[in-house]
Amino acid sequence: MTDDRPSSAHFAQAVRCHRAGRLEEAARLYRAALSADPGDAEVHYALGVLELQAGRSRLAIKELERAASLAPGYIEAWEALGTAHAQSGAFAAAATAFESIVALHPDHLPALVNLGIAQRRLGRVRDALESHRQAVAVDASSSLARFNLGCTLADAGDADAAMEALRVTLSIEPGHVAAMTRLAGLLVDQARHDEALGWYREVLRVRPDAPRAHYNLGVALQAAGRNAEAANAFEIAIRRDPRDMDAWNNLCISLLRDGRPAAALAACEGYLRITPAHLCKPLAYKAVALLELGRRDEALAILDVDRLLLRRSLPVPAGFDSMHAFNGALARHVLAAGDLEFEPRDKATRGGRQTGELFASTDAAIAALVSAIELAIQDFVAALRASLPTHPYTQRLPQRWRLTGWAVVLDRLGHQQPHFHPDGSVSGVYYVRLPPSMHGARNDAGCLEFGRVAGAIGGRAEPLLNTMRPEEGLLLLFPSYFYHRTIPFEDSQPRISIAFDVMPTG
Known part of the structure; x- marks a missing residue:
């Protein structure tokens, strides 16, 4: 572009301001340049880059799209556009932008890498592998290409190939912290704890201030059963970042596993103080710690269960002749998923x-169930706020939330292991179909049991157990931090239920 273009004078001033960090002044001058020449792709590009630097992704995308449309061969505009889309979470659009570069220049290494990253974020793992392999073919000595290939191979489930790619990355760039961290994580997954710990310690040697380094070391120590050392690592992580909820969470677990319930209780109180008001996960660990300390009334x-659980038999939804017809429609939908x-x-x-996610369906039976669940949740929350306003759970019930649900089909001897729903606020289950042996049964086979703590947490105290007998058409709501499991049953017919969580949204 020549200096006598209409936008030239304003553009030169804008560039000087931009380089000096005077972004708002530069933006005003860029816009003045565009008033003189709306078709100047270079000015649209520069303004788009500025908007991206200022964190205004939507405005950046608008300018960069204009630059790329005016000059389809403008590689820098496509690169910046892809970056802007990626930063705003629009990975499909980001992939399209990087594909435009690769179509023009098949050996463009940054575009191939960025395309693979976008494809990986979209779950297109096979496409991402192809992009990263092309990047490695372009430059076998690129640690960036090798690292991203390793991460994508890990996503694809090929741990051995992933670790090899990460080791090659480290041979190219020995201090590559992200590669060491990812390699160590894969080694933890394979229970190769000593090797993993070696890499995590190398991260701390190379970058003592590396984010999450002490937390990652703690996770590896915890996986190796070295809970006292793990707790120390998590404590260091917390001192570095007192609001690191993952570190608090794992500190509670390590202390419980290490048989230190008093320290675990203190950690739970700290965890509760920094946890957002609508999350209740720390209460699960606090109850375990209280039981271990013999403070059963406080744990109770x-x-x-008597006051924090709602049990409701649903009426026949509109549009269905009977509960049998309604549950039959739900069962058919689930089994065809x-x-x-x-x-x-x-x-x-x-x-x-x-x-997977069940409640996104437009199926009439699913929609009717969701409506019934939402009504029950409203009643549940209102009742708790009226009857138990000072209970720590009631105080953490969210004002805004969304519902997510899934179905579970258990066959003979099927069951769910003890667990709780760490990201939920209210959890629940609706019973769609029970095997014949559970109708009128006198034993606990197939029942829902509350209070048995997961083996991974440990705990030596006698648990507070409560058993709920399922019934077709029955809806249960309970706090998401309640540990629960299902008891195995003997029957040739399946047990079908639909579980769900209320997920806080702020």
Whole structure:
């Protein structure tokens, strides 16, 4: 572009202001330049970069899209546009921008890497692998390309290949903190604790101030069963960042595992102080610590099933002739779900299948169930605020929330291991279909049990147990911090339920 273009004088001034960090003055001058020449792609690009630096992604995207449309070969504009979209969480649009660069220059290393990162964030792992492999082919000595290939291989479940790529990254750039951290995490997953600890300690040697370094070390020590050392690492992490909720969470767990309930109780109180008012997870650990200390009445106040649980038999929803027809429609929808997965990873379901998100469906039966659940939640929250206004759980009930749900299909001997829902506020279950052996049964097979703590937490005290017998058409609501499990049953017919969480949104 020549110096005699209409925008030139304002543009030169704007660039000087931009370089000096006077962003608002520069923005005004860029806009003046565009008033003189609205078709100047370079000015649109520069203004877009400025808006991106100022944290105004929407305005940045508008200017950068204009620059790229005016000059389709303008690589820098496409790069900045992709970055702006990625920063705003629009990874599909980011991928499109980086694809535009790769279409023009197939060997453009930064675009290939950024394209792979966007594809990975979209869950397009195979596409991301191809992009990162192309990046490595362009420059085998690029630690950036190797590192991202390793991370994507890990996402794809190929841990051995991922670790090899990360080791190559470290041979290229020995002090690559992110590569050491990711490699150590993969080693923890394989129970290769000594190797993992070695890499985490190397991170601390290279970068003593590396974010999360002490926390990561604590996680590895905890996984190795070295709970006293893990607690020390989490305490250091907390001293560095007193609001690190993950460190507080794991400190509580390590202290309980290490048989130090008094210290765990103190940690729970600290955790509660820094936790957002609408999250109640620390109460799960506090109840365990109180039980371990023999303070059963105080634990019972936190785990009071009689006062903190709602049990409701749903009426027949509009549009259905009977509860049998309604539950039949729900069962058919659940069993036909394409994402019904056997024993999904990181879930409590054993000997059964579980869906992903269920409540996004437009199915009439699901919509009717969601409406009934929402009404029950409103009643539950209102009743607690009226009857137990000072209870620590009531005080943490959120004002704003969203509902998420999934279905669980348990087969013979199927069950759910003891767990609680750490990110929820109110949790619940609706019973769709029970196997014949559970109708009128006198034993606890297939029942829902509250109070049994997960083995991973430990605990030697006698738990406060309560058992709830399921019934078809029954809805239960309870605090998300309640530990619960299901008891295995003997039957050839499945047990179908729909579970859900109230997720606080602020």
